[in-house]
Amino acid sequence: MKSKDYRNKYNRHLIHPWSDFSFLGKDDSSTVIVKGDGVYIYDAEGNKLLDGPAGMWCMQTGYGRKEIADAVATQIMELGYACSFSVINNKEVELAERIAAHTPGDLNRIFFTTGGSTAVDSALRLCQLANNIKGQSYRKHIITRDKAYHGSTFLAASVTGKERDKSAMDTIQDSIHFLTAPCYFYHSEFASEEEFCDFLVEELESKIQEIGPENIMCFIAEPILASGGVIVPPKGYNYRCWQIVKKYDITYIADEVVTGFGRLGHWFSSEDEFGVIPDIIIFAKGVTSGYIPLGGYAVSDKLLEGFIGENADGCTYLNGYTWSGNPVACAAGLASWDIIEKEGLLEHVKEIAPYFQQQLRTLKDIALVGDVRGAGLMAAVEMTSTADNEADLLEKDFVVGEMVDAYCQQFGLVVRPFINICIISPPLIITKPQIDELVGILRKGLELTLADLRGQGVCVN
Numbered sequence: 001m002k003s004k005d006y007r008n009k010y011n012r013h014l015i016h017p018w019s020d021f022s023f024l025g026k027d028d029s030s031t032v033i034v035k036g037d038g039v040y041i042y043d044a045e046g047n048k049l050l051d052g053p054a055g056m057w058c059m060q061t062g063y064g065r066k067e068i069a070d071a072v073a074t075q076i077m078e079l080g081y082a083c084s085f086s087v088i089n090n091k092e093v094e095l096a097e098r099i100a101a102h103t104p105g106d107l108n109r110i111f112f113t114t115g116g117s118t119a120v121d122s123a124l125r126l127c128q129l130a131n132n133i134k135g136q137s138y139r140k141h142i143i144t145r146d147k148a149y150h151g152s153t154f155l156a157a158s159v160t161g162k163e164r165d166k167s168a169m170d171t172i173q174d175s176i177h178f179l180t181a182p183c184y185f186y187h188s189e190f191a192s193e194e195e196f197c198d199f200l201v202e203e204l205e206s207k208i209q210e211i212g213p214e215n216i217m218c219f220i221a222e223p224i225l226a227s228g229g230v231i232v233p234p235k236g237y238n239y240r241c242w243q244i245v246k247k248y249d250i251t252y253i254a255d256e257v258v259t260g261f262g263r264l265g266h267w268f269s270s271e272d273e274f275g276v277i278p279d280i281i282i283f284a285k286g287v288t289s290g291y292i293p294l295g296g297y298a299v300s301d302k303l304l305e306g307f308i309g310e311n312a313d314g315c316t317y318l319n320g321y322t323w324s325g326n327p328v329a330c331a332a333g334l335a336s337w338d339i340i341e342k343e344g345l346l347e348h349v350k351e352i353a354p355y356f357q358q359q360l361r362t363l364k365d366i367a368l369v370g371d372v373r374g375a376g377l378m379a380a381v382e383m384t385s386t387a388d389n390e391a392d393l394l395e396k397d398f399v400v401g402e403m404v405d406a407y408c409q410q411f412g413l414v415v416r417p418f419i420n421i422c423i424i425s426p427p428l429i430i431t432k433p434q435i436d437e438l439v440g441i442l443r444k445g446l447e448l449t450l451a452d453l454r455g456q457g458v459c460v461n
């Protein structure tokens with residue numbers, strides 16, 4: 001079947017995440033993919049495309065991994081399902097033990113979910129339970145940041161700080177507090193990144209004092225804000241925020257859904273990259289290399305201590321999913337883990353990331369490019385366009401993003417922009433020649449888009 005035929009059926013029967021309902025059922029251009037191999041995906045016509053975002057930051061070991069396929073097939077035949085509400089299965093135990101061995105501090109206990117949103121939700125609900133048991137049910141306030149993305153369940157969406165994601169649907173308002181996104185690129189009013197960092201840390205402390213530390217349930221933060229535009233905070237920011245949060249005895253949750261499982265060259269980046277030992281770490285995506293849905297959190301023994309055993313006061317953690325600790329998903333996680341270890345992918349990321357970052361930064365000479373930023377194997381190329389007001393700017397930014405993506409796809413690269421930002425986070429197995437291919441195509445896409453915009457009389461610098 002051709003792409004056109006799939007699209008017709010898609011238009012009739014499917015709703016995709018973040019669908020613009022003005023165009024529901026009217027998609028005549030989205031790429032239809034039918035196959036993947038290594039860092040490449042293939043459309044229904046057989047066209048080969050380098051997968052710039054690795055699916056959605058998740059295909060760590062790349063496509064077509066026989067080891068994962070075999071592990072999953074074997075597991076399905078051995079034990080295709082186990083209900084974690086009532087029994088223990090061998091694979092969840094094995095995977096939990098491995099994860100716990102690689103988390104910082106005393107984060108020794110794992111709760112498995114079906115993905116990142118449900119992991120965030122579950123962690124926040126754990127904090128609620130903790131406070132309720134401890135007689136601190138007034139501790140309801142959550143501090144998060146603008147441009148953070150934590151998922152799309154009601155609670156996870158409520159702590160998400162992306163402007164667009166809040167525009168048309170309900171979220172919890174009264175107990176969620178948003179701090180400035182730690183992106184220096186947007187804050188040229190500060191003389192230096194250090195000065196900006198001082199401002200951010202002071203803002204956090206003032207917010208804590210304003211709410212009253214005793215009323216705060218937690219601070220939740222991605223070490224690098226991923227979907228918000230790969231925002232790498234100023235040096236020392238994560239560490240200093242953690243110090244402040246702990247000074248006031250508030251729970252620190254690190255959302256490592258993107259930064260975990262090798263994207264920055266570590267199993268988890270909190271301590272190894274930023275010197276932070278959170279109370280809870282959220283993970284998902286790369287844990288199975290994206291092959292099977294799985295997520296979860298790791299929680300510290302110290303945090304749990306206060307409300308388990310005799311302290312539990314007869315309360316139950318009324319939270320879980322049909323597929324919590326699913327043995328097939330965990331088998332995929334173990335197989336992906338084995339590949340990362342066997343092929344030295346954490347070391348590979350550490351070695352190749354400087355080249356990746358440096359090559360992408362060469363794109364800064366294109367007038368359409370406002371900023372290139374990133375760390376490890378995650379980066380953002382942010383395009384600038386001009387307009388008189390916010391609404392026009394957003395509209396133009398969407399168009400620019402789509403133009404770049406369309407050109408790149410013509411030449412064999414998927415960039416899938418978030419509005420005006422190309423997110424590049426390839427599978428961890430990417431090689432130097434493949435990075436050259438990626439950057440070369442992106443350059444062509446950006447230059448052609450710039451020429452089109454100039455042709456249309458749209459002013460770009």
Ligand SMILES: Cc1ncc(COP(=O)(O)O)c(C=O)c1O
Pocket residue numbers: 056114115116117118120149150151152222226227255256257258284285295
């Ligand atoms: C940092 C972060 N947290 C949570 C999520 C939500 O994960 P999921 O889409 O698996 O529910 C995402 C997804 O992109 C994410 O980037």
